[in-house]
Amino acid sequence: MTKLTQKEDSAVSHADAPDMQRSDRVSVAGERRGDTARAMEIGDTTVGNVRCADAFVTAEKVNVYYGDNHAIKDVTLEISRSEVIALIGPSGCGKSTFLRCLNRMNDTIESARVTGRITLDGQDIYSKELDPVALRARVGMVFQKPNPFPKSIYDNVAYGPRIHGLAADRSELDAIVHTSLDRAGLLKEVKDRLDEPGTGLSGGQQQRLCIARTIAVNPEVILMDEPCSALDPIATARIEDLMDELSQNYAIVIVTHSMQQAARVSKRVAYFHLGHLVEVDDTDRIFTNPQHKLTEDYITGRIG
Amino acid sequence: MTRSKNVSRQKVEAGLKQRRRRERWFQMLGLLATTIGVVFLLVFFSTLISKGSSAFMQTHIMLDVEYSAEIISPDGKPDTVYADYDAIIRNALMEIFPEVTDRRERRDLQRMVSIGAGYQMRAVIERDPSLIGTRQSIVVPAAANVDMVVKGNIDRDIDENLRPVSDRQLAWIDRLDAEGKLVTQFNTALFTNGDSREPELAGIRGALMGSLYMLVVTIVLAFPVGAAAAVYLEEFAPRNRWSDLIEVNINNLAAVPSIVFGLLALAVFINWMSLPRSAPLVGGLALSLLTLPVIIIASRAAIKSVPPSIREAALGVGASKMQVVFHHVLPLALPGMLTGAIIGMSRALGESAPLLMIGMVAFIVDVPAGFTDPATALPVQIYLWADSPERAFAERTSAAIIVLLGFLLLMNLTAVILRKRVERKW
Known part of the structure; x- marks a missing residue:
């Protein structure tokens, strides 16, 4: 219903500093506040660029309802094969809901209903032929609160490969566990105590254990739902480094409340607001030159 | 309008006393409830144990019995079905109390030993037939009334007619006790037997x-x-x-x-x-x-x-x-x-x-x-x-x-x- 006006002075000189601190970027965006006529309201279309080259996950006109509550409205987004895309937005905006659509975790909520089409590598993930169990082996997930199983560190990582029958024998399983822990940057710290409970690790280690558990299944996409919100800055930094490394092999979709984090780790950013996908663009553009008023308000701290 | 900090503080302090009092009351109530519970539990357990613990011990009578071949094996081999094993007990008792001759008195005397004693004799012979013809010292359960007298659960001072134990029997019990023939043993019957009409034989x-x-x-x-x-x-x-x-x-x-x-x-x-x-x-x-x-x-x-x-x-x-x-x-x-x-x-x-x-x-x-x-x-x-x-x-x-x-x-x-x-x- 509302027309979205394109921002007129799109290219501003500050946009060319990718290593710039987030605070700088915000002030940059803040300085320009109000100097352009830009989109003011939530519309039917998303500003920026929802498409990408080499799309691996495609969401087309996705709507999610929790009973009568329309949680996600007509979201269309493409995610490429090896990129980190951050979903940001105020609480309750639907970013986690959208994330959970991508591995059908919403199936576990009885009142949830999903319409539209989501494809993974061209295959409709909501089609009847696709078993959600198989999907979740391809689309791994890391949760907000570190949630290792109350089992040993080894069993935590070995659980996925075991249930999917990925390892033929014990030595193969050992290899998977070691590689996964290594890639999650945890091997050095835990290699002598693999049979100790995973719940005995520190918060940051637990979260890396959860990442190791996820990559042990060898997924194609990793979904991360605020993976660092329960961690201290040092543990956060380690996880962020890890994401950077992992992004070479996996498509990573991360929900975060920290715009610094989004700026640091992601290549693209999607801004959600009240169930609408308001703006999607390259990270630099979003933080230096947001095209939608709501995006700008959010990143400058006026909403949320 | 800003409220005065002093007024707020005074209000807080004014209510504080009552709040503390309520808290103390609540604690007292809780303590009282806990005490009542504990007291009841103690009363329950103490009565139970004081009443029930004596049942784990049982009075027995030590008898010198003669496994007489005439009684046990009239036909030459042990008869475990019809032989009068009670007679063995009877004879043993008569040896201790030779002065008892009256039929009624004898019956009273016999009643001081549990009727289970005869079965016990039979079991002994069944287990070891070589005992036939020998004299053995054996411990048999006393009748429940004897047990009660020994444990002091029957008042000796009340009228004989109101008492399940006669004066005669009391005298015999005292004599057995004096001769050291009353022994108190762990009540194994309580754990090895099924129910019985005879308390001394009844088990759980x-x-x-x-x-x-x-x-x-x-x-x-x-x-x-x-x-x-x-x-x-x-x-x-x-x-x-x-x-x-x-x-x-x-x-x-x-x-x-x-x-x-x-x-x-x-x-x-x-x-x-x-x-x-x-x-x-x-x-x-x-x-x-x-x-x-x-x-x-x-x-x-x-x-x-x-x-x-x-x-x-x-x-x-x-x-x-x-x-x-x-x-x-x-x-x-x-x-x-x-x-x-x-x-x-x-x-x-x-x-x-x-x-x-x-x-x-x-x-x-x-x-x-x-x-x-x-x-x-x-x-x-x-x-x-x-x-x-x-x-x-x-x-x-x-x-x-x-x-x-x-x-x-x-x-x-x-x-x-x-x-x-x-x-x-x-």
């Missing part, structure tokens, strides 16, 4: 085994069924009007008076399915029905308390619903489920009302050897003994209660140990 073995068989039936049926129902209702069943209806009914079922389950068992298991009356099998079935709702409710609560993050984690790596339940939810819920099962079992162990309806309130002497043998249960046995007029059954009633409580304690201990072993932290 039959009831204990009956209870045990019933509990086996109950746990074997109720725990798997209850756990499976809880898992299904909590994890798989869709939430709709039907599941609500089922939930309400299970909760109501937990509150149904237990005798109703007895009626149900009578109608269904005995009348319709023609299962044997008085059998631990039927008792166990009735008690399963009784404990099922308790187990379901406790198991559901235990399953509900498993953090959803564990479920999500398992689903997230691609576990199927069943794998989530069996690999993660059940191991974490098991301690709670076991607790529920033990609470249910404890309740079942203490039940007597439903057993009345299915014929388990019967005088059964034989110790049941299987699930379909006639049996009673511990609480029923307690009820039966409490109902008996003999003074000696009073202490046995208390003793049986102590055994029942010991049984319960053992079960709870097992539960605690089991829970500790399966408990996992997260």
Whole structure:
């Protein structure tokens, strides 16, 4: 219903500093506040660029309802094969809901209903032929609160490969566990105590254990739902480094409340607001030159 | 308008005294309630132990018996069916009290030894026939009245006619005591015998085994069924009007008076399915029905308390619903489920009302050897003994209660140990 006006002075000189601190970027965006006529309201279309080259996950006109509550409205987004895309937005905006659509975790909520089409590598993930169990082996997930199983560190990582029958024998399983822990940057710290409970690790280690558990299944996409919100800055930094490394092999979709984090780790950013996908663009553009008023308000701290 | 900080402070301080007073009152009330509970418990246990502990000891009489060949093997070989073993006891008594010649007096004398003594003689001979023709010193149980006199439970000073023991018998007891022929031994009969009309021969073995068989039936049926129902209702069943209806009914079922389950068992298991009356099998079935709702409710609560993050984690790596339940939810819920099962079992162990309806309130002497043998249960046995007029059954009633409580304690201990072993932290 509302027309979205394109921002007129799109290219501003500050946009060319990718290593710039987030605070700088915000002030940059803040300085320009109000100097352009830009989109003011939530519309039917998303500003920026929802498409990408080499799309691996495609969401087309996705709507999610929790009973009568329309949680996600007509979201269309493409995610490429090896990129980190951050979903940001105020609480309750639907970013986690959208994330959970991508591995059908919403199936576990009885009142949830999903319409539209989501494809993974061209295959409709909501089609009847696709078993959600198989999907979740391809689309791994890391949760907000570190949630290792109350089992040993080894069993935590070995659980996925075991249930999917990925390892033929014990030595193969050992290899998977070691590689996964290594890639999650945890091997050095835990290699002598693999049979100790995973719940005995520190918060940051637990979260890396959860990442190791996820990559042990060898997924194609990793979904991360605020993976660092329960961690201290040092543990956060380690996880962020890890994401950077992992992004070479996996498509990573991360929900975060920290715009610094989004700026640091992601290549693209999607801004959600009240169930609408308001703006999607390259990270630099979003933080230096947001095209939608709501995006700008959010990143400058006026909403949320 | 800004409020004055002083006024606020004064208001807080003014109310503070009353708040503190209320807090003290509440603490006092709590302390009082706890004290009352503890006092009642102490009174309960002290009366129980003071009344019941004496039943664990039993007075015996030491006799020099002659296994006379004339009596035992009139035909040359031991007769274990018709031989008058009581005569051996009679003769031994006559040797101690040669002055007793009157028939009535002799009968009185004989009554001081338990009628079980004759059977004991027979058992001795059956075990070792080479004793025939020898003299042996043997300890036989005294009659319950003698036991009561020795334990001081019968008042010697009241009129002879009001006393179950005659003056003559009192004198004999004193003489036996003086000669050192009265010995007090551990009452093994209490644990090895079934029920009996003679208090000194009555034991709780039959009831204990009956209870045990019933509990086996109950746990074997109720725990798997209850756990499976809880898992299904909590994890798989869709939430709709039907599941609500089922939930309400299970909760109501937990509150149904237990005798109703007895009626149900009578109608269904005995009348319709023609299962044997008085059998631990039927008792166990009735008690399963009784404990099922308790187990379901406790198991559901235990399953509900498993953090959803564990479920999500398992689903997230691609576990199927069943794998989530069996690999993660059940191991974490098991301690709670076991607790529920033990609470249910404890309740079942203490039940007597439903057993009345299915014929388990019967005088059964034989110790049941299987699930379909006639049996009673511990609480029923307690009820039966409490109902008996003999003074000696009073202490046995208390003793049986102590055994029942010991049984319960053992079960709870097992539960605690089991829970500790399966408990996992997260």
